[in-house]
Amino acid sequence: MSVAAVVMMVIAMVTVWGGLIAAIVNLARHPEVADAEPEPPTEL
């Protein structure tokens, strides 16, 4: 493989798979909220 091809392969992997990992990490930091979870009290 030529140097240019290797460089582009690495960039493709880093951007796309890195993007996937970043998206998963972001989502994991925002866990699912249950629908039934009570709203914070606004009155009383």
Add this chain to the structure above:
Amino acid sequence: MSTGTTQTSKREAFGSRNVFILSAIGSAVGLGNIWRFPYVAYEGGGGAFLIPYLCALLTAGIPLLFFDYAIGHRYRGSAPLAFRRLHRSAEAIGWWQVLICVVIAVYYAVIIAWAAMYTWFSAQLAWGPGNENDFFFGDFLRSADVSEVGVSTEFVPQVGIPLALVWLVVIVIMGLGVKRGIGRANTILMPLLTVMFAILVVQSLFLPGALDGLDAFFAPNWQALADPGVWASAYGHIFFSLSVAFGIMVTYSSYLKRKTDLTGSGLVVAFANSGFEILAGIGVFAALGFMAQAQGAEVSGVASSGIGLAFVAFPTIVSQATGGSIIGVLFFGALVFAGVTSLISILEVIVAALQDKLGWGRVRTTLTVSIPLAVISMALFSTTTALSVLDTTDAFVNAFGIMAVALVAVIVVAWLLHRLPALAEHLNRRSSFGVGRIWMVLAGALAPVVLGYLFVSEIIAKTSEPYGGYPGWFLGVFGWGMVIALVVFGVLLSLLPWGARSHARDDEEYDEFLVAEHYPADRDTGTSAVPVVAQGRDVTQKGEGA
């Protein structure tokens, strides 16, 4: 306008956010990722194609994905109902999308049937080395020329029987419902698909000549970036690859719980889809590099896409490689799994629409939808002219179905109904990745410009010469006639009234959703606890965005 009837079944839902994400990835990752992307990228400048590809993903693919999620989740219905709730006049867009899915489902199933047979053939090299091309078109498909025989009714059992089995499997999955059927199928098939494909890629990389293939795939041709056609093909590819704008993502996101991080989930889906494409590109070109070396040819001489890549080039590789049978079983098995998870998402658009329209239960709707589709699919695609019909309907429904409906949908929602600010507000209510003016510009301005350009170039291409050299009557029926019929019937279906049992009129959960989210009441549903004054009032975007 039922007030006391509470026996309507609860709207189905995915078991969890992760199941939704897996199902949305299952829908997006289809045959195109495996057999289309590698060649599109190779032709579009190899490594240099990454630039237009990422641009297209970030500026059109992801914004349109969010657009679909916002509509499905905010209006909580199948495509026709969601668009109807958005605005009465937009309902036809939803039906048009449903009909597009009808056409795609009918031919998509037969490709899965071919791949299933080839999984079996690979194990025993049934085609006979050196005979791959003749075996596929002659022995297996028994292809006949439509200009000589017309649309054939001659049954080809080696295609028809597996096709019937494919329909049986998907009917069972669909009948089990969103959680137990679609959700569970994706939870099993998607990890399996990933593992199988990863093994395939690793095995391909050890074939002699694999690195030459990767060199051909990744070596950048920077001149390609000056060609507007390459940019157009990147946008076109991303658009088809993500399964946006034909009802699937609207339907799937309507099954999400109220408090769901929509944009955060969408980013995972979009990058997982692209991640799979890169993996497929590596696997396919490593294998093509081996094939070129074995034949003493250049990679450019063996590179291909679509049916030719899957059913001619890959069997050749399977014949020539040591351990080829394993490569074949993994490759065709992956096609089957990727295809099934996409097919069920396409069928769900239709099933969900009918469930909403008629207020029927899951099993009854599934059977009413799937059995006629299976019959049409068998009638058209288990005969000797299947390939010509498939090729034509696929080309036309992509260009003048999916692309056209996407163009119409963004123009109507963004420019005629001015709903993008309200949709952005809905996305931002619970999402980890905020959207704002940039998203509105991308979805409302850039997307229609790009889609319009692609649409016009398709019209020019398909009118300048007869597509595929097929006879005029044939293109008139399965090409132009079919795509025009989709629009006409879409409009007609939108004129049919919604009965009292339909989910447009009777949907308590939607009313509860509106109350919980402080949205104004829906003008159609009558079960709402909100003041009666709100009924009958036209819901404008002013009230919604506030």
